[in-house]
Amino acid sequence: MTSPAPFPAGKRIAYHGRMLPASMFAMTADPIGRRLLPAHKPVPQAGDHDLVVRVLACGVCRTDLHIIDGDLPPRRPGLVPGHEVVGQVVGLGAKATRFAIGQRVGIPWLGGACGCCAFCATDRENLCDQPVFTGYDRDGGFAEYAAADERYCFTLPERYDDTHAAPLLCAGLIGFRAWHLAGAAMPRLGLYGFGAAAHIICQIAAAHGQEVFAFTRAGDQAGQDFARSLGAAWAGGSNEAAPALLDAALIFAPAGELVPTALAATRKGGTVVCVGIHMSTIPSFDYRLLWGERVLKSVANLTRADGDAFFSLVGELALQTHVQTFALQDANAAVQALRAGKVNGAAVLLP
Ligand SMILES: [Zn+2]
Numbered sequence: 076m077t078s079p080a081p082f083p084a085g086k087r088i089a090y091h092g093r094m095l096p097a098s099m100f101a102m103t104a105d106p107i108g109r110r111l112l113p114a115h116k117p118v119p120q121a122g123d124h125d126l127v128v129r130v131l132a133c134g135v136c137r138t139d140l141h142i143i144d145g146d147l148p149p150r151r152p153g154l155v156p157g158h159e160v161v162g163q164v165v166g167l168g169a170k171a172t173r174f175a176i177g178q179r180v181g182i183p184w185l186g187g188a189c190g191c192c193a194f195c196a197t198d199r200e201n202l203c204d205q206p207v208f209t210g211y212d213r214d215g216g217f218a219e220y221a222a223a224d225e226r227y228c229f230t231l232p233e234r235y236d237d238t239h240a241a242p243l244l245c246a247g248l249i250g251f252r253a254w255h256l257a258g259a260a261m262p263r264l265g266l267y268g269f270g271a272a273a274h275i276i277c278q279i280a281a282a283h284g285q286e287v288f289a290f291t292r293a294g295d296q297a298g299q300d301f302a303r304s305l306g307a308a309w310a311g312g313s314n315e316a317a318p319a320l321l322d323a324a325l326i327f328a329p330a331g332e333l334v335p336t337a338l339a340a341t342r343k344g345g346t347v348v349c350v351g352i353h354m355s356t357i358p359s360f361d362y363r364l365l366w367g368e369r370v371l372k373s374v375a376n377l378t379r380a381d382g383d384a385f386f387s388l389v390g391e392l393a394l395q396t397h398v399q400t401f402a403l404q405d406a407n408a409a410v411q412a413l414r415a416g417k418v419n420g421a422a423v424l425l426p
């Protein structure tokens with residue numbers, strides 16, 4: 076790893092009379108090298124509705140991998156990924172009134188929406204035509220400081236410390252939206268890919284009395300044990316048949332071949348939801364797998380209403396989020412571990 080330029084001593088910027096450093100350490104996306112590069116960047120300034128946070132913890136999501144790997148081309152060079160940001164407010168824009176200096180906030184993937192397109196006008200800001208995504212359109216949380224539009228930030232339940240709250244901000248939230256789209260009351264739920272999102276949704280589904288069937292990579296005994304420890308009624312490889320037909324299935328793994336597999340495991344009238352932002356090509360499959368009023372859909376992004384409902388629920392449930400922490404400067408090790416499927420639960424960076 077190349078060392079970034081030394082921190083410029085003595086330079087400070089003022090926020091509400093508080094002095095912040097003028098520059099910060101960050102890890103930036105380098106899709107050509109499929110890695111993160113260390114850098115020093117200016118501490119972000121707050122726009123009118125923004126808050127600036129000192130990052131306390133930031134989760135690493137599979138979407139970050141897609142950005143780092145160029146599956147989703149970064150919007151500009153030197154982009155700072157990271158959209159599961161837990162931070163402490165250290166600066167406020169002129170019109171930012173929701174949070175106070177010192178308060179803990181969560182910054183999610185949806186960092187802004189236009190408010191006037193056909194989707195925003197019908198309570199579907201997750202599909203906004205001109206969205207702003209954290210760690211993609213604007214710099215995210217793989218850094219010491221981050222700025223965000225406070226109107227899209229969340230108050231986090233106090234029962235989760237910074238590290239354990241981080242994965243709730245995307246893995247939990249997007250899993251929750253998918254779980255709802257699949258019909259949250261379905262008795263038998265299949266989860267394909269048992270990573271950060273599935274390990275949270277498994278607990279929520281089990282707490283709601285659903286029977287959870289967890290499908291991991293073939294032979295991933297540790298992953299299957301992990302799933303059972305979190306309430307899964309059954310766990311096996313995605314090449315294995317579940318002991319019963321599923322009412323709904325959520326596909327978290329970005330593997331297109333799981334779509335026909337999940338449809339074949341789902342009963343008539345059931346729903347299969349693809350949760351990732353990117354998936355390998357779905358192979359062609361026989362129409363009979365879809366017939367019988369099965370529904371195949373994707374989930375895209377989140378709305379603020381999803382966040383409010385989700386954080387209110389997880390504030391009551393006392394979920395056990397499992398995290399593996401890495402120092403911010405070791406972010407490439409976190410990315411590598413996630414790529415290799417070696418993280419039990421979620422990877423979290425600590426600045
Ligand atoms: Zn819009």
Ligand SMILES: [Zn+2]
Nearest residue numbers: 136138245246
């Ligand atoms: Zn994410």
